[in-house]
Amino acid sequence: MHDIVIGVDLGGTNIKAGAVSYDGRVLFRCRTTTEGHMGPAAVVDRIAQAIRDCLAGVEGGRERTAGVCVGSPGPLDLKNGVVLTAPNLPGWVNVPLRAMVEERVGLPCVVENDANAAALGEQWVGAGSGADSLVLLTLGTGIGGGIVLNGKIWHGFTGVAAEIGHMSINPDGPACNCGGRGCIEAYASATAMVRRMREAIAAGRHSSLASKGEKLTARDIYEACVAGDQAALENMHTTGFYLGVAIANILNVLNPEVVVLSGGVTAAGDLLLRPIQQTVREHALEAAREGVRICFSALGDDAGVIGAARSFMTWDIGR
Amino acid sequence: MHDIVIGVDLGGTNIKAGAVSYDGRVLFRCRTTTEGHMGPAAVVDRIAQAIRDCLAGVEGGRERTAGVCVGSPGPLDLKNGVVLTAPNLPGWVNVPLRAMVEERVGLPCVVENDANAAALGEQWVGAGSGADSLVLLTLGTGIGGGIVLNGKIWHGFTGVAAEIGHMSINPDGPACNCGGRGCIEAYASATAMVRRMREAIAAGRHSSLASKGEKLTARDIYEACVAGDQAALENMHTTGFYLGVAIANILNVLNPEVVVLSGGVTAAGDLLLRPIQQTVREHALEAAREGVRICFSALGDDAGVIGAARSFMTWDIGR
Numbered sequence: 320m321h322d323i324v325i326g327v328d329l330g331g332t333n334i335k336a337g338a339v340s341y342d343g344r345v346l347f348r349c350r351t352t353t354e355g356h357m358g359p360a361a362v363v364d365r366i367a368q369a370i371r372d373c374l375a376g377v378e379g380g381r382e383r384t385a386g387v388c389v390g391s392p393g394p395l396d397l398k399n400g401v402v403l404t405a406p407n408l409p410g411w412v413n414v415p416l417r418a419m420v421e422e423r424v425g426l427p428c429v430v431e432n433d434a435n436a437a438a439l440g441e442q443w444v445g446a447g448s449g450a451d452s453l454v455l456l457t458l459g460t461g462i463g464g465g466i467v468l469n470g471k472i473w474h475g476f477t478g479v480a481a482e483i484g485h486m487s488i489n490p491d492g493p494a495c496n497c498g499g500r501g502c503i504e505a506y507a508s509a510t511a512m513v514r515r516m517r518e519a520i521a522a523g524r525h526s527s528l529a530s531k532g533e534k535l536t537a538r539d540i541y542e543a544c545v546a547g548d549q550a551a552l553e554n555m556h557t558t559g560f561y562l563g564v565a566i567a568n569i570l571n572v573l574n575p576e577v578v579v580l581s582g583g584v585t586a587a588g589d590l591l592l593r594p595i596q597q598t599v600r601e602h603a604l605e606a607a608r609e610g611v612r613i614c615f616s617a618l619g620d621d622a623g624v625i626g627a628a629r630s631f632m633t634w635d636i637g638r
Numbered sequence: 639m640h641d642i643v644i645g646v647d648l649g650g651t652n653i654k655a656g657a658v659s660y661d662g663r664v665l666f667r668c669r670t671t672t673e674g675h676m677g678p679a680a681v682v683d684r685i686a687q688a689i690r691d692c693l694a695g696v697e698g699g700r701e702r703t704a705g706v707c708v709g710s711p712g713p714l715d716l717k718n719g720v721v722l723t724a725p726n727l728p729g730w731v732n733v734p735l736r737a738m739v740e741e742r743v744g745l746p747c748v749v750e751n752d753a754n755a756a757a758l759g760e761q762w763v764g765a766g767s768g769a770d771s772l773v774l775l776t777l778g779t780g781i782g783g784g785i786v787l788n789g790k791i792w793h794g795f796t797g798v799a800a801e802i803g804h805m806s807i808n809p810d811g812p813a814c815n816c817g818g819r820g821c822i823e824a825y826a827s828a829t830a831m832v833r834r835m836r837e838a839i840a841a842g843r844h845s846s847l848a849s850k851g852e853k854l855t856a857r858d859i860y861e862a863c864v865a866g867d868q869a870a871l872e873n874m875h876t877t878g879f880y881l882g883v884a885i886a887n888i889l890n891v892l893n894p895e896v897v898v899l900s901g902g903v904t905a906a907g908d909l910l911l912r913p914i915q916q917t918v919r920e921h922a923l924e925a926a927r928e929g930v931r932i933c934f935s936a937l938g939d940d941a942g943v944i945g946a947a948r949s950f951m952t953w954d955i956g957r
Binding site: 394450451452466468473474476478482483485486489490491497498499500561564567568571573574576598601602603604606607609610611 | 713769770771783785787792793794795796797798799800801802804805806807808809810816817818819879880883886887888890891892893894895917920921922923925926928929930
C-alpha cells in the first residue's frame with residue numbers, strides 16, 4: 320500500500336526533501352546543498368541521493384512510496400517534466416529532470432513549479448488549510464506566485480500562470496527585469512526595497528543603514544525597523560502599500576479565500592501586514608475582501624516539500 | 639428527453655430570451671423591454687412571458703426544456719438565486735429572482751451574473767470555442783468581466799470574482815466609483831473615454847466633437863475616429879493602451895487561452911485592437927501571451943442568452 324510521496328524542493332542554494340504521508344505529515348526530512356556550479360547531472364545526483372535518504376529514513380520506505388515530485392524553479396515544460404531554464408542554476412537549459420530522476424531512483428516522478436508547489440502545500444495543510452482557493456506570493460529577490468483553485472494548482476494555457484510579480488500597478492513606473500514597467504516585483508521585492516532605501520539615503524535621508532553601502536540587504540532594513548529607524552519603517556510601510564494594491568487586484572479579479580505571503584521579509588510581521596491590510600481595505604471591493612484571510616506562510620521551510628508531495632498526489636497533466 | 643434550456647439576459651433596458659439547444663444553437667429568440675420603473679414583480683412577469691414565448695416558439699417546447707437560467711446584473715446570492723442589488727433596476731434589493739421565475743413558469747431556474755454568463759457563452763460556442771480558459775471584458779458605462787477556467791465559470795470565494803474593471807493600474811490614478819483609484823474602469827470605460835475627451839476639449843484641444851457638449855457619447859468618439867478626428871483617434875489609442883495594460887496583467891496572472899472584449903466600443907475594431915495588442919506585447923511575459931487570442935465577441939447580442947443557457951447546463955452551486 321502506497322502511503323508516502325517524496326517531495327523535493329530544488330533551490331539555487333539548497334535541496335530539501337521529505338517523505339510526506341497522504342495526510343500531509345513530514346515523516347522524514349533531509350537537506351543538502353545544491354552545488355549548482357557542478358552542473359545539472361551532478362545536481363540531479365544530489366536530488367537522487369536526498370530521495371534515497373528519505374526512502375531509507377522511514378520504515379518500509381521504498382514499498383510505501385507512490386512517487387516523487389520535484390518543485391523546481393522555471394519556466395518548465397510540465398507535461399514532459401523538463402526544466403526549460405532556471406536563472407539560479409548554471410547550465411540548466413532543457414534539462415529532462417523528470418526522466419533523470421526516474422532513471423536514478425526507479426520511482427515515477429513529476430516536476431512542478433516551486434512557487435506553485437508551495438501554494439498547494441499551504442492550501443493543503445498550511446495557512447490555507449480547509450480553503451478551496453488560495454493565492455501565494457513569494458517575496459524574495461523577485462516576487463513569485465502560485466494560484467490554487469478548487470484545491471488544484473491553476474497552471475494556465477501555456478503553464479506559466481501566477482506570474483503575479485509581473486502584475487503592473489503603474490505602466491509609467493520603474494522598469495522591471497521582465498521588460499515591463501511598474502510590476503509589483505519592481506516595487507516590493509527585496510531588491511526593490513534595497514534600491515528604494517539606497518535612493519532615499521542618496522537623497523540625504525538620515526538612516527542608520529547609510530553605513531551599509533553596497534552590502535545593504537532587505538534583512539538589514541527589517542532589523543533597522545525593529546530598532547526604530549524611521550527611514551526603514553517608511554520603506555517597509557511603502558512596501559506593504561504596494562503589496563496591498565497588488566493583493567486588492569488579486570481579490571477583485573480572483574476573489575480567493577486566502578492570500579499567503581512567504582519569504583524572508585515576512586519576518587517583519589505586523590510592520591508589513593498592517594499597511595497591506597489597510598491598503599486592501601481601501602482598494603478592494605468589500606464583497607471581494609469579506610472573510611478573506613491575508614496571512615503569512617504556516618509551513619515555512621516545509622511548504623515546498625509538502626506542496627511538491629501534494630502535487631504528485633493531485634497530478635493530472637499528461638501522465 | 640430534455641434537449642433545450644431557456645437562457646434569459648436581463649438588462650436595464652431590454653430582456654432577451656432564447657431557446658438554446660444542448661449544442662449551442664438558438665432555436666428561437668425573443669426580446670422585450672424591461673420596464674424597470676414598474677418594479678421587480680412586473681419585470682419578473684415580463685421575464686416569465688418571454689420564457690413562455692420561447693417555450694411556445696419551438697415544437698414540443700415545454701416537454702423538451704430542462705430549465706431556465708437568468709443572467710442578471712448583480713451582485714447576486716448565487717446559491718439562493720437572489721439579486722442583492724442591481725444598479726440599473728430601481729427597487730431591486732434582495733429580489734428572490736429564482737423562486738419568482740420558478741413559481742411563474744414551473745421550470746427549474748438558476749440565476750447567474752450577466753457578464754459571467756456572456757463569458758461562458760463565448761467560451762462554449764463563441765470567440766473562445768474550443769478553448770479551456772477565457773476571460774471576458776465587457777466595455778460599457780462600467781467595465782465588467784467573466785472568467786472561465788476548465789470550461790466553467792470561476793465564481794470565487796464569495797461569488798464576486800472577475801470584477802476586472804476594478805483592477806487598479808495606478809494607485810495614484812483617477813478616483814473610481816468603487817472607492818479605489820486608477821481602476822481600469824476609470825481609464826477605459828465609455829464613461830472614462832467621454833470624460834477624457836471633454837477634458838481635452840476643455841484644455842483647448844481642437845476636435846469636431848467640441849460641439850457635442852454634454853451630449854457627447856463614446857459612440858460619437860468612435861464616429862469621429864472614423865472621420866479622422868485626431869483628438870478622437872488619440873482618445874481611442876489611449877483607451878486601447880490602458881486596456882492593454884490590464885489584459886497584460888490578466889495574461890501574467892491567469893494565463894488564459896482567450897481574452898474576449900465585448901460592448902459598444904468594440905465597433906472601433908482595429909482602432910482599439912491595435913493599441914491593445916501593441917501594449918500587451920510590451921507588458922506581458924512572452925510565455926504568457928504565446929498563442930493567446932485577444933479578440934472581440936463572436937456572439938454579440940446572443941452571448942448573454944447562450945451563456946445563461948450554458949450556465950444552467952453546467953450549474954453546480956447549491957442545487
